[in-house]
Amino acid sequence: MKQEQNLTEGPVLKTLLAFTVPFIIANVIQALYGAVDLFVIGRYCPPESVAAVSTGTQVTQIITSMITGLTLGSTILVGKYTGMNAKEEVKKTIGTTLSVFALAALALTAAMLLFVTPILELLKTPEQSFALARQYVVICSCGIFFICGYNAISAILRGYGDSRRPMMFIALSCALNVAGDVILVKYAGLGVAGVALATIGSQAISMICAIVYLNRSRFIFTFTLSNLRIDSQKVRELAAVGIPISLQECMVRLSFLYLTSVTNRLGVYAAAAVGIASKYDVFAMLPATSTANALAAVTAQNYGAGKPERARASLFAGLGFAVAASSLFWLWAQSSPETMIGMFTRDGAIINEGIPFFRSCSYDYLAVSFVFCLNGYLNGRSKTIFTMISCCFGALALRMPLIWLVYTYWPDNLLRIGSIAPAVSGFMAVYTLIYVVVSIRRERVERTEDAALAE
Numbered sequence: 001m002k003q004e005q006n007l008t009e010g011p012v013l014k015t016l017l018a019f020t021v022p023f024i025i026a027n028v029i030q031a032l033y034g035a036v037d038l039f040v041i042g043r044y045c046p047p048e049s050v051a052a053v054s055t056g057t058q059v060t061q062i063i064t065s066m067i068t069g070l071t072l073g074s075t076i077l078v079g080k081y082t083g084m085n086a087k088e089e090v091k092k093t094i095g096t097t098l099s100v101f102a103l104a105a106l107a108l109t110a111a112m113l114l115f116v117t118p119i120l121e122l123l124k125t126p127e128q129s130f131a132l133a134r135q136y137v138v139i140c141s142c143g144i145f146f147i148c149g150y151n152a153i154s155a156i157l158r159g160y161g162d163s164r165r166p167m168m169f170i171a172l173s174c175a176l177n178v179a180g181d182v183i184l185v186k187y188a189g190l191g192v193a194g195v196a197l198a199t200i201g202s203q204a205i206s207m208i209c210a211i212v213y214l215n216r217s218r219f220i221f222t223f224t225l226s227n228l229r230i231d232s233q234k235v236r237e238l239a240a241v242g243i244p245i246s247l248q249e250c251m252v253r254l255s256f257l258y259l260t261s262v263t264n265r266l267g268v269y270a271a272a273a274v275g276i277a278s279k280y281d282v283f284a285m286l287p288a289t290s291t292a293n294a295l296a297a298v299t300a301q302n303y304g305a306g307k308p309e310r311a312r313a314s315l316f317a318g319l320g321f322a323v324a325a326s327s328l329f330w331l332w333a334q335s336s337p338e339t340m341i342g343m344f345t346r347d348g349a350i351i352n353e354g355i356p357f358f359r360s361c362s363y364d365y366l367a368v369s370f371v372f373c374l375n376g377y378l379n380g381r382s383k384t385i386f387t388m389i390s391c392c393f394g395a396l397a398l399r400m401p402l403i404w405l406v407y408t409y410w411p412d413n414l415l416r417i418g419s420i421a422p423a424v425s426g427f428m429a430v431y432t433l434i435y436v437v438v439s440i441r442r443e444r445v446e447r448t449e450d451a452a453l454a455e
Contacts, residue, residue: 006161007019007079007083007161007297007298007301007302008083008301008302008305008307008310012310012313012314012317013317015298015314016291016294016295016298016314016317016318016321017317017321019161019163019294019297019298020163020290020291020294020318020321022163022164022166022167023158023163023166023167023290023291023293023294024286024287024290024291025167025171026154026163026166026167026170026171026290027286027289027290028283028286029167029170029171029173029174030170030174032174032177032178035279035282035283035344036174036177036178036181036195037053037057037181037195037198037199038050038053038054038057038275038276038279038344039343039344040181040182040185040186040195041053041185041191041192041195042344042345043186044185044186044191045185045191045192047268047269047272047345047347047350048126048128048129048132048268049129049132049191049192050272050275050344050345050350051125051126051128051129051133051264051268051271051272051275052125052129052130052132052133052135052136052192053132053133053136053192053195053275054260054271054272054274054275054276054278055120055123055125055129055133055260055264055271055275056132056133056136056137056140056192056196057136057275057278058123058253058256058257058260058275058278059116059119059120059123059133059137059257060136060137060140060141061253062250062253062254062257063108063112063141063144063147064147064151065246065249065250065252065253066108066246066249066250067101067104067108067144067147067148067151067246068151068155068249069242069245069246069247069248069249069250070101070104070238070242070243070245070246071097071101071151071152071154071155071242072155072242072245072293072296072379073238073239073241073242073243073245073246073384074093074094074097074152074155074156074159074238074242075155075156075158075159075293075296075297075300076159076241076296076297076300076379076380076382077093077159077234077237077238077241077300078090078093078094078155078156078159078160079158079159079160079161079296079297079298079299079300079301079304079380080300080301080303080304080382081093081304082159082160082161082301082304083300083301083302083303083304083305084304084305087220090160090220090221091220091221091227092229092231092233092234093156093231093234093237093238094156094220094221095221095227095228095229095230095231096229096230096231096234096235096238097152097155097156097234097238098149098152098153098223098228099228099229099230100230100235100238101148101149101151101152102145102148102149102228104148105144105145105147105148105149106145108141108144108148109141109142109144109145112137112138112141112144113138113141113142116134116137116138116141117134119137120133120134120137122261123257123260123261123264124261124262124264124265125264126264126267126268126271128268129268129271132191132192133192135192135193135196136192136193136195136196139193139196139197139200140196140199140200142200143199143200143201143203143204146200146203146204146206146207147203149207149211150169150170150173150203150206150207150210153166153169153207153210153211153214154166154169154170156221158293158294158297159297159300160220161297161301163294165210165213165214169206169207169209169210169213170206172205172206172209173202173203173205173206174202175202176198176201176202176205176206177198177199177201177202177203179198180194180197180198180199180201180202181194181195181198183198184197184198211223240382240384241379241382241384242384244384244385244387244388245379245384245387245388247388247392248375248384248387248388248390248391248392249391251391251392251395251396252391252394252395254395254400255394255395255396255399255400255403256278258399258400258403259274259399259403259417259420260274260275260278262403262404262407262417263414263417265407265411266411266412266414269347269349269350269353270353270414272345272347272350272353273341273350273351273353273354273357273414274354274357274414276340276341276344276345276350276354277354277357277358277361277418279344280329280333280340280358281361281364281365283329284326284329284330284333284362284365285326285364285365285368285369285372287321287322287325287326287369288322288326288365288368288369288371288372288373289372291318291319291321291322291369291372291373291376292318292322292372292373292375292376292379293376294318294376295314295315295318295373295376295377295380296376296377296379296380297380298311298314298380299311299314299315299376299377299379299380299381300380300381300382302314303380303381308443311377311380311381312377312440314377315373315374315377315436318373318376318377319369319370319373319374322369322372322373323366323369323370326365326366326368326369327365327366329362329365330362330363330365330366333358333359333361333362333365334359334362337354337355337358337359337362338351338355340358341354341355341358353414354414356413356414356415356418357414357415357417357418358418359415359418360414360415360416360417360418360419360422361418361419361421361422362422363419363422364421364422364425366422367422367425367426367428367429368425370425370429370432370433371425371428371429371432374429374432374433374436375387375390375391375432377436378432378435378436378439381439383439386435390428390431390432390435391428394424394425394427394428398424398427398428399420399421399424402420402423402424403417403420406420
C-alpha cells in the first residue's frame with residue numbers, strides 16, 4: 001500500500017484540506033455513534049432512558065478521549081519518522097503502539113467494571129435512570145479493546161499520511177451500528193442495552209476488517225503476533241508525547257462530566273437537554289477537532305522534513321477553515337435551537353429546557369476552533385507539556401469552579417451555565433496564541449544563531 005499523501009509538498013491549503021476532509025468525514029461518522037444511539041432511544045424509549053444514555057455516553061467518552069489522546073502521540077511520532085524517511089523507526093513505533101494499547105485496553109476494562117457505580121454516583125445520575133446508565137456503561141466497557149484497536153490503527157495510518165482508510169473503516173462500523181440500534185431497540189425491545197451492544201459489536205467488526213485489509217494491502221507493517229514487540233525507547237517517546245495529550249483530553253472531559261453532574265441535579269428534563277447539546281457539541285466542533293488532529297500530523301511531518309515555515313502556513317490555513325465551518329452550527333443554534341433539540345426528542349419540556357442552554361453554549365463552537373487548532377500545531381511540534389498544562393488549567397481552575405459558582409447562585413439558569421464554556425475557551429485562545437507567537441519568534445532566533453555558528 002502506497003502512502004496516501006506526502007504532507008510536506010504541494011500547495012499548503014490544498015494539501016491540508018485533502019488530508020483534513022477525510023478526517024472530518026471519519027469524525028462525523030464516528031460522532032454518529034452516540035447521536036444515533038440517542039436518536040433511537042429518544043424515539044422508542046421513555047425520558048429516563050434518554051437521560052441514561054446521555055449520562056452513560058459522558059462516562060464512556062472520557063475513556064475514548066483518553067485513548068484518542070494517547071493514539072495522537074503515535075500519529076505525531078509516525079509522522080515525524082515518515083517525514084525523516086526512517087522506515088525502521090516507523091515500524092518500531094507501530095509495533096510498540098499496538099502492543100501497549102492491547103495491554104492498556106485490558107487494564108481500562110477492568111477499571112471501568114470495578115468503578116462504574118461510584119462514577120455514576122459522583123455524577124448524581126437521576127435515580128430513575130441509574131440502573132439503565134450502569135447497564136449502558138458496563139456493556140460499552142466490554143468493548144474497550146476494540147475502541148483501542150481501531151483508534152490505534154487509525155492514528156498510525158494518519159501519521160503515515162493516510163486519512164482515507166480510517167474513514168472507510170469507521171463508515172463500515174457506523175453502518176453496522178445504525179442497523180444494530182434499529183434491530184435491537186425497535187424490534188428486539190432491548191432498549192439501552194441494545195444500543196450498547198450495537199456499538200461494541202460494530203466496533204469489533206470494524207477493527208477486524210481493518211487488520212485483514214491492511215495485511216492484504218502491503219502496508220509498511222504486517223499485523224502478526226511476531227511483530228507486536230515493545231521497544232523501550234519508543235515507549236518512552238510515546239509516553240512523552242501521548243500522555244500529556246491524553247491527560248489534557250481527560251481533564252476536559254472531566255470538566256464536562258462535572259457539568260453533567262450539576263445539570264443532573266436539575267432533573268431528568270434538564271439532564272436530557274444538556275445531553276442532547278453534548279451531541280451537537282461533538283458535531284459542531286468536528287471541523288476544529290479534525291483540523292487540529294490533521295495539523296498535528298502535518299506539523300510533525302513538516303518538522304521531521306525540516307520545513308517549519310510550511311507547518312506555520314498550514315496552521316493559518318487550518319484556523320480559517322475551522323472557524324468558517326463551525327460558524328454554520330453557531331448560526332443554527334442562534335436562529336432555531338428548538339429544531340436542533342427536536343431532532344432528538346419530541347418532548348416539549350426537554351425542548352423548553354434546552355433552548356437557552358443551546359443559545360449560550362453555542363458560542364463555544366467558535367472559540368474552540370482557535371484553541372484546538374493552536375493546540376494541534378503545538379502537539380505536532382511535540383510541545384505537549386504546554387497544551388497539557390493549558391487544558392488542565394482551563395478545566396480545573398476555570399471551567400469547573402465557574403460551573404460550581406453559577407450553579408450555587410443561579411441553580412435554575414441554564415443560560416448562564418451554558419455561557420461558561422465559551423468564556424473559558426475564549427480566554428484559553430488568547431494565552432495560547434501568545435505562546436505560539438513567542439515560540440515561533442524564539443525558534444527563528446535559534447535558527448539564525450545556528451546558521452551564524454555554522455558559517
